[in-house]
Amino acid sequence: xxxxxxxxxxxxxxxxxxxxxxxxxxxxxxxxxxxxxxxxxxxxxxxxxxxxxxxxxxxxxxxxxxxxxxxxxxxxxxxxxxxxxxxxxxxxxxxxxxxxxxxxxxxxxxxxxxxxxxxxxxxxxxxxxxxxxxxxxxxxxxxxxxxxxxxxxxxxxxxxxxxxxxxxxxxxxxxxxxxxxxxxxxxxxxxxxxxxxxxxxxxxxxxxxxxxxxxxxxxxxxxxxxxxxxxx
Numbered sequence: 001x002x003x004x005x006x007x008x009x010x011x012x013x014x015x016x017x018x019x020x021x022x023x024x025x026x027x028x029x030x031x032x033x034x035x036x037x038x039x040x041x042x043x044x045x046x047x048x049x050x051x052x053x054x055x056x057x058x059x060x061x062x063x064x065x066x067x068x069x070x071x072x073x074x075x076x077x078x079x080x081x082x083x084x085x086x087x088x089x090x091x092x093x094x095x096x097x098x099x100x101x102x103x104x105x106x107x108x109x110x111x112x113x114x115x116x117x118x119x120x121x122x123x124x125x126x127x128x129x130x131x132x133x134x135x136x137x138x139x140x141x142x143x144x145x146x147x148x149x150x151x152x153x154x155x156x157x158x159x160x161x162x163x164x165x166x167x168x169x170x171x172x173x174x175x176x177x178x179x180x181x182x183x184x185x186x187x188x189x190x191x192x193x194x195x196x197x198x199x200x201x202x203x204x205x206x207x208x209x210x211x212x213x214x215x216x217x218x219x220x221x222x223x224x225x226x227x228x229x230x231x232x
Contacts, residue, residue, distance in 0.1 A: 021054035033088035035113025
């Protein structure tokens with residue numbers, strides 16, 4: 001009940017902004033950031049916001065992810081995408097979602113954010129979760145994840161289990177890195193014949209921001225760069 005009341009209060013706060021974003025996004029090409037979490041998705045979101053794009057409300061998206069994604073239901077997720085132009089993080093970063101979005105919104109642009117290596121991505125995710133959800137900064141156990149109070153109790157546990165790891169080793173590096181590689185491979189293979197619709201973006205690479213602007217058809221900014229959010 002507490003989670004429901006919290007979400008209702010959030011919805012009342014962001015209601016006017018969502019209505020404005022919905023109006024501003026009319027007839028605009030959708031843009032989906034589909035890299036797995038801890039690949040710079042928050043930094044990309046901040047960049048879009050700074051450039052004036054209407055960006056989807058993340059709390060609303062997380063609720064749809066928690067309620068519908070694990071059941072294989074995408075109707076409400078697709079309907080939510082009428083609320084803005086740009087979307088990132090869950091459920092958009094989850095395996096398979098991009099296929100449903102591509103069918104529902106033909107002509108959309110997709111950005112696959114990546115890290116230097118699967119190992120770097122895994123280390124970043126474990127470090128971030130240890131700081132947020134572990135006891136005294138330790139790597140969280142399955143019980144820690146079940147108790148974590150983010151969005152709702154159990155949300156973080158489901159998010160980690162999405163990688164296919166067992167309860168006795170929820171951050172197993174081999175399983176998690178295989179998941180990361182598979183997601184990136186599935187995305188790049190899906191768009192293999194449509195390179196103009198997909199940007200593979202490593203925010204740490206020189207010139208990444210300029211490639212990002214070019215992909216969106218925006219004027220070049222040689223001195224510009226991405227903000228660095230949620231460092232880990």
